Amino acid sequence: MIDLIYLAVFLPLLGFLINGIFGTKIKNEKVIGLIGSGAIGISFLIVVGAFFETLSLPADQRTNFVNLFTWMKVGTLDVSFAYQVDQLSLIMALVVTGVGFIIHVYSIGYMHGDKAFWRFFAYLNLFIFAMMNLIMADNFVLMFLGWEGVGLCSYLLIGFWYDKDFEKSTTSAAGLKAFVVNRIGDVGFLLAMFLIYLFFDSLKFSEVFSRAVSFDVPEHIFMLITLLLFVGATGKSAQIPLFVWLPDAMAGPTPVSALIHAATMVTAGVYMVARTSVLYAMAPTTMMIVAVIGVFTAFFAATIGLVQNDIKKVLAYSTISQLGYMFLAMGAGAFSAGIFHLMTHAFFKALLFLGAGSVIHAMHEQQNIQHYGGLKKYLPITYGTFLVAAMAISGIPPFSGFFSKDEILWFSYTNLGFVFWLIGVITAIMTAFYMFRLYFLTFDGKPRFDEKQTHPHESPKLMTVPLIVLAVLSAIGGFIGIPEIFSGAHGNVFHSWLSPIFKSANLKLSYFGAHSHFEEYLLMAISVAGALGGISAAAYIYLKRPSIAANTVERFKSIYTTLWNKYYIDEVYDATVINPIVNSSRSFLWKIFDNKIIDGLVNGLAKSISIVSSLIRKMQTGIVQSYALVMMIGILLAFFWIILSL
Amino acid sequence: MTLEIVLFVIFALVCLVSGILMVTRVNPVISALFLVVNFGSLAGLYLTLNAQFIAVAQVIIYAGAIMVFFLFVIMLINPEHEKRFLEYKPQLKIFAVAIAVLVFLQIAYIILFSKPSEGVSREVAASVKAGTIEQIGRELFTKYVLPFEAVGYLLLSAAIGALVLAKKKFK
């Protein structure tokens, strides 16, 4: 099955081609949905097969390469469509195709009746194709191809309902914002790639990483490379300072938010850092920066999440916050803990989004949680599964989020220090609070909508079954990574599976300092207690005493409005970056530089070329003798050259 | 001055003069006749180079068969119309001649200053033997069998082409 992995990559492309080219002709939604999700389903089975085959191999032979074809080859630059099947890429592929398949199935129900049903599935398949290239690639260029591909699909899908209004502008503008912000990150990635080729003479992961250890390259180069890569990661994974696009990306259909902007694409930055962990290990300063940015983003996004009223916005900020946790793990050198959180997050955040989609569906596109309430009797399955996901993200044992989040907190305590842990725990408390604020306002309490006009009803089976599957995964997904203190002799299965990937990075990063089991139990207890506290606070405020919420808003008006307006980050960017650029473009670049200088140059050049061209054309008289004469003149000159050169 | 050189000079002069006359004549029949003379003198040059078979073939095929055929064709079609072409743009003609002369001078310069005869064997006996029909036949069917077959296809394609262009009835 390992040798067939390219099928898992290219089947989604086939699905894209079929639906993209013949979509308008097929018309039948069932056929289109079957092709779209079938392609992903088969991919998933192949990845599962490859996973078990890899599992059956000895631990030191679990990295395999599947070379499909040579793409470009010039001198030492050899870029192939080659896939690296190893522990890390397989975990990612399982998540992408698995969660992807579930979301595809859900979408058949969710997108029912949409006028561009075929286009939606074509884009989704294209996205999976690009994402698979990103994660399976064995070199930076192919990874970059996937990286750009997912960016393109993200853009296309955010603006899927291009004729719909979104907030103050259109969904297309939201898509554009995501695309442009991502471009900034991409420049970082590209520059990093140039530097890597310059210093290591290769763009193949395996070669670069072995050379990174053996070549004598100064540390500041590693720092530069990793920082540039991290700029790429902040763009794709919505970290400070490039996180502003993700909340706007919620303009897309909800399954898109679940698949691309929660479970898979936004984690590409985390994956990339994990993939290049060796390089990061050589640059401790970057590691610290990654950790700081990560923990700060986690905290910062969580505070904004506290006050948002749009169900999808809350989830979007929660995604940014959870991604921050993952980068915190990367910065702490706990790469496998970060990947573990990536996986569990994919389960519960996809579930939250799909649940939100189900609610939005039932409430006729109403997204404001202040207009929900008491939905649990109308939407029993959505309610149940949403609760599981909320517990998981809040870190309540034994749900999956507990294991992964706690591990990150533990490593940030041991490897980075108390402050990181403290901010992490405060963020966790806030997470529990806003998630349950969302939950209580939506499902509990009394309905705050007109029950006579709106009759919410549970979604069809095509949508609820995926919810249940994801709920099961969110509930038990954490057990594959039970920390050592619980599992004892078995150790952490997830870690030992991934450990060969991060071996050389971990060798470089040796963290000292003994920590007792007691400390670990204590910290764990504190964070669980904090999460429970957050939940009870939410329950108390939003179920028992709604007045407290209103009073707090009144008393801390300025803080509230700052949070409500997302710290005015968009406005700050507008004032400091965007407006100056737009204005100078308009006044100088467009009206003077472009219109006068460039256009003048181009037009002048084009005109002079035309004149030259019409002059030369006269040579073409149509008379054979004169043609022969021209040839003779050529020969004459050639002879002159050979006589003079000897 | 050996006999070889005397013969060479005679044949070469005839060859050159007849060539120039052939190009400059207005009447195509006369041109063709000068071409026959040119071919004949070429055959003489081949003989001085000990290439007997080629010399004979030159006389029989070119000077004999082909040129006779040529003359028939020229006489059958009315050649008077062709005169006009030669008068086209005389100043271009002068320029062309100048260029041709320059190229000729260049080649002459190159040949004179490159010692072409260095390293070439001058074994007369061997070259006599190489020019015989027997030797040519042997070479043609052993070493040069591929070129020989290729020439076959060359003639075949030329024949098909000529037939298509000349005989096919077009709608």
Add this chain to the structure above:
Amino acid sequence: MLNNIQEFYNILPLIIIGGLILVSLIIEMYSESSEKILPWLSIIGFLFVGIYSLVEVGRTSIVLQNMLATGGVVNIFWLIFNITAAIVCLLSINYIKKYGAYYGEYYIIIQTSVLGMMLMAGAKDLIVIFLGLEVMSISFYVLAGFNRNRSSANEASLKYFLLGAFATGFLVYGIALIYGKATTTSIDAISLNFSALSGNVLFLTGVLLFLIGFSFKIAAFPFHMWVPDVYQGSPTTVAGLFSTAGKAAGFSALIVTFAALFGGPHGHLFTPYLSAIAVFSMLFGSIVAIMQTDIKRMLAYSSIAHAGYMLIGLASGNIDGVAGIIFYLAAYSFMNLAAFGIVSILEGKEETNLDLDSYAGLGTRSPFIAGLFALIMFALAGIPPFAGFFGKYYVFIAAIKSDLTWLAMVGILSSMISVYFYLRLVVIMYFKSSETEDKVSYTASEIIAVVIAVVFVIILGLAPGSFIDLVTKFL
């Protein structure tokens, strides 16, 4: 003489094409409907030979008393020629009916021209190169003027013939001078002694004349004058064959002749000459193409420019350059074939609809054909990810490696100029409204031929490395 059965297998492609010509001739003589049978017979033969060449690519050998090489690069060229010819035949089925040359001989002459090309690519002796060139050229002269009743075709054929004979004269003179110094026509023997010979001006003049003869065949400046007139006057499908397989054959002969020198100490001996004609071909082709209003003339000038890009590869005189040219030739063959194919589809009776303005509104009239044509124009302009981009990329890289960065810069400049006229066609197709609302009618065989060519363009663009790998293995 063949020494063993393996040699027979190695030259089987030549034997099959040779046999095909004779069988076709017999069919033509005795069958009433030869024009219906022969295209398919030719296509099957070409496809078989092409695929056979690809399968047997690893069997390199030199056969027939050191006259012919097989396997390796030679087989790759054979593959290019045969696939190109097969596509041309597929395109011609309907076209020659429309054009008024609906005869079986058409296909026989295409077969003989392919035989000539194959001889050129496989030649190990200057005589074989010359004969192959003549077999190809004579077939081309006939093809250009296939319909005797059309004055444009007559003119094209005659011009091609006269100038071609003129150029061949220089080629033969060059071979004579080479023989005069080297006393052999065997390419291997010449390249073995090249170091000793390269000091001799007579020998070098011979090589230069040889190059000049081929500069004519590949349509390089200043030996390009015939190209626009001949392409315009010939049947469109035939012009497609000239500009693709014909050009590839010319380059194949240059490559096999100079193969032993590339990478060696004498790789740069003719760089001044080659880079000069490369620069002029590129700039001249691109600049003059801008002013053309006839699509076939525009493609003709573009073909001159492309010859210039390929010459950069020869001028760089290293293995990368040669591999780049071979890739470029394959890519260019399919691009241009698709372009000429579409032109032939759109061409009306009596050679109408060849004006650039007749392509107006094609985007709405026939979106599929317009889409294919636009894609081909992007590919020809060298916009990634299509094959045209990588062709240029490889030859430019080769030039930079040989310290000819200025040449690559000129190439890039010329590419920029050429974007103008390629994209102008796209603009005309999509943004200019047409007077007619006629949909384009086409037959299945034509559109399949074009689609096959386009698919090759895309595949070569997506996996250029695999092709380059295959070529470099044998260089």
